[in-house]
Amino acid sequence: MTNPILRISDLNAISDLDGRPILRGVSLDVAPGQTLGLVGESGAGKSTIAKALLGILPRTVRIASGRVVFDGRDLRELPERELNRIFGDQIALIPQDPLTSLNPGRRIERQLTDGLRLRRKLPWRQARIRALQLLEEVRVREPERVMRSFPHELSGGTRQRVLIAAAFALEPKLIIADEPTTALDVTVQKQVLRLMRDLQTHHRTAIVFVTHDLGVVAQICDRVTLLFEGRVVESGTTAEMLETPKHPYTKALIAAGPRYDRPDAGLQPVGDEIINALRADIVASDGRESHA
């Protein structure tokens, strides 16, 4: 692998409320131009990792140890001023819900040009031209009209395209896509995935794609990291994970989803024995940690 743009090693996070571990020694790499799928069921810690990478962890979550090296620098050691130049700039977000992520009271033009004016110091007129280019890049119809619109006047698919444009606006090196297509219809989802792939190829952006949908993973991710209760269960290339999964939990998750092509296959819930074995493992390693 080429030099990773992001390398997380042995990251541990705990809840400040009750001291409960949230991330347990997570390690992962992403190379430029590559998409890493961050997969797991609710409570797996995928959002915590995404938030840590964007500097928006809630106050109740504390990073206890580990390294988050982005572009050669450990984010945990950088002063706040430096971090402000990275979060939302070098690392951008494509959020899940396109409606609540846009400001309902401001026109798209304002929201798309904010970063360009404030971060890149572009004058109004140039920022506007760049924003229009971005809307064309994300293949929005009638970009002029969209610029004048408020978020509620746009369809869900168009709103998601606007957010993708906003994410790519500052040419970030890393994009965190947090379930970006979960709220979309399947036909729109396919278009949005295709668009993200095209833009990524063009800009050589690294993407961390948070999702619970293994179908989406198969189509867009190069590598996959599967988490369970804050711990990496298995990671590898997408082909390895889907075709020759090693861990019983990986196999079980693949068998749990309904399959229109094999109606008799899917719908097998993950067995209790698999979950119990995973939990026992976690308890054992938590014990070792606290004694170390």
Next chain:
Amino acid sequence: MPCERISSRLTEEKVMPETLIAANGIEVVYRARRRAGRGEIGGVKVLHGVDIYIDRHETIGIVGESGSGKSTLGRALLRLTEVTAGSITFEGRNITHLPDSQIVPLRRRMQMIFQDPMSSLNPRRSIRQILTEPLLFHRVATDKADANRRVRRFFERVALPLSCLDRAPHELSGGQRQRVGIARAALLEPDFVLADEIVSGLDVSTQAQTLNLLKALSREMGLAMAFISHDLSVIRSVCDRVYVMRHGVIAEHGRCDHVFAQPKDPYTQLLIDAIPLPRIDPGWLTRGTDGGNQ
């Protein structure tokens, strides 16, 4: 297409199934707000003459994208939304314009499970209250003790711990809440259950559990079910027949095995092609979309 309907039924079973609910040519118009001095402005027609039937003991799927009218169709079948044209029959009886007083007894027999159990379960009631009150209201249970007995017995069936009984909805997990929603509907021993997007917010494993539970319950209780979903894979794994909706009309309907193997309508094909499967398929992303344009 009555001929096709009869022939497909004859091949399935020797006994002619009995139609439980049928709708013919129903239309629904959502009226715009009334504004002072300007009267009523326009309205949006969301169902344009829909025909649908559901036999006893049968599970059908209604699939479509957002705005296709699938939820409106479901609500119209239960008389939760008034239709502006067409007719709805339940056991052959026309219920299209039945007054509320006569609808109430039917409500027990036509139940609904909602998408988001968090907003469909009263947050200030205990699970016990949520489940026993409908039993008493509809006089399925003779008294409180009987209602409690029925709830406890059913809890085992839906694999909910009894400790949940005196908790509030927010204290349960998403999967547990959805099972409470299922229990609330099934406890009334209905003939028909409408399930509107009930698994879209759940993890895959919980989703599998919920769907398997519903499949088993409908078999045991002889329920007819309508499953509304945007997810063709979910529909394929639980339904006998499917209706594909687009822009307020039925684009295609038929037995799932037929429709999925050989869709007749190009829109059905488009929907099927848009489902990402968990297998490596390098051409998928670029296949079939109009170049990714809107």
